[in-house]
Amino acid sequence: MKHYNKPKKDIWQGRISNKSLYLHEKVKCVPLEEIPEPPKKSITLLGYACDEGVKRNQGRIGAVKGPEVIKTSFGKLPNHLPSHVQLYDAGSITCKNTAMEAAQNTLSEAVTTLLNNKQFPIILGGGHDIAYGHYHGIKNHLDSKKEGQTIGIINFDAHFDLRKNVPNNNSGTPFYQIAMECQNENCNFNYLCLGIRKDANDRSLFQTAKDLNVNFILSDTFQIQFLDEINTWINAFIKTVDKVYVTIDLDGFSSAYAPGVSAPSPMGFTPQIVLECLKIIISSGKLISMDLAEMNPKYDIDGQTAKLAASLMHHVMHTLYKA
Template sequence: MSFFNNLKVDYSAGNIKDWTGRKTALENQYWYQNIQVSNIKNENFNDEIHIGLIGYSCDEGVRRNQGRVGAKKGPASVRNKLGKIPIHFNNRNIVDFGDIICVDNHLEDCQKALSKTISKLISNNVLPIAIGGGHDIAYANFSGIKDVLKNSTKNNIGIINFDAHFDLRTVETQPNSGTPFNQILSEYKDVSYFAIGIQQQSNTKELFEIATKNNVSYVSNFECEMFSEDLKNKLNSFIKTVDYLYITIDLDGFSSAFATGVSAPSPLGFSPNFVCKALEFLFESKKIISCDIAELNPAFDVDNNTANLAAKLLDFMVLNA
């Protein structure tokens, strides 16, 4: 039986041809010189791998949520920019495991395939960083984490979501990019949710009511002008209550001055500087078990600025992991 259990999904293994950059006679100057590639189906993890990249090439959830499709090309766009970034980290064995690719409208199978991949990476002490794709990536990533911890006594997961939206919509007919955290809170115990950057104009009153009912912690976009001591204290209190942290970044939480290439751009979002300071603080906890970056839509990107932002956020995660 195949690794993906005959799910209706395509898979493309990591390919070194996807990684290019400035030519140099010196070694280990850029990401493209440092990255390794592998096939998640065949990887036996005999060698120590610190971080595993996996693409989630899917925007079916965005389509179902009546958003702007195009995020399925996000992983390729991030690799294109990431390969050209100079490296400033040491002793990081990073492997690109390629892309899980949604076939037709089979979103749920694509999520199951990513979940299996996340589980395999964590089980082998690898930090996964998934690249989307729509924010339905969150349900898949979290499901993979919970699968690994199902027999552990330490299985309380805290979700930190950098986002303009709660993504707490109820599933009326089919799951989509706006339902992942409602699904998670409905299906799993021992989970806490903290949303950073919530915009009132991007969430209905019902979503605020759902957040209150489920004890969701959140700060508004107006509280994200700077990484304040008050926010540090709120996050510290949250971190103390959980065993692990799952970090997910929806690029539409950024101001459209920094991120035009997303499914739902907004001029009122936070800045890259704010998110980097918050990430640095969160990684200091040593509790992060998995990460992802969602909603990059190259079809609407301007001069690849949003792809460049996503790549540099990923690089920043690696620097702090």
């Protein structure tokens, strides 16, 4: 497959228990085309090793190395998954030269394949242009079932990523691109942003969000003391859709927790509020897939950002599949 690298077994290292007490002992490295269809839904990790979109969006590059670093950190964490739940590493989608759109298309095909094979995909970026390919992979899977199911996008992020894709597509345009396609197809654009900062989005982006009927919660409200109100908004949004796709932009977190990102800021949100919101999303039974974007190891400190990403994945997996 073009724009694809097979999984690397040597990145999965940690304490040895011989009892699968750690995730590096649980994971199986299997090429994408060989992922089996299990009796029960299982989990597949897939990288999106691309920061061409970040470069086009004038961000600091380095996120191309993000997927492998997240996997390495994740493998050291303890394993509490039930024995029947399989965990696969399917390698990474890659961006050859500057062919971001081709990488997005390959990602879309890969996500569709995983969903068709009863996997819960967790895609690791890479720039937030990951969202465009990921969304289309989900959409193609649902369209193939011919049930007319709607997708709700929940984005934990400081940025709307609703920039107009002129002169090109980039890490700041994925949701605008999706919105325009929804308009062309005469269907609803269901998009909820949590943690939006006024100091990270200009007036035109707020106007675009208003024009597209985007739901959002500002950063000064996206705090743990307002959790009950936030959960009410999340539940109201989820009720309007059939499936939920969660995307977490790591640069939405305060740089106190996530220094290794493409666009850091000390004014971001905390892990605690995101973990609590993820619980309510998972409890709906509608979560179909998720990704983490903008991990940039070049600027990480003591692996903090990679550890944060790994812990978020750990939380989601173990909430979905309780032992």
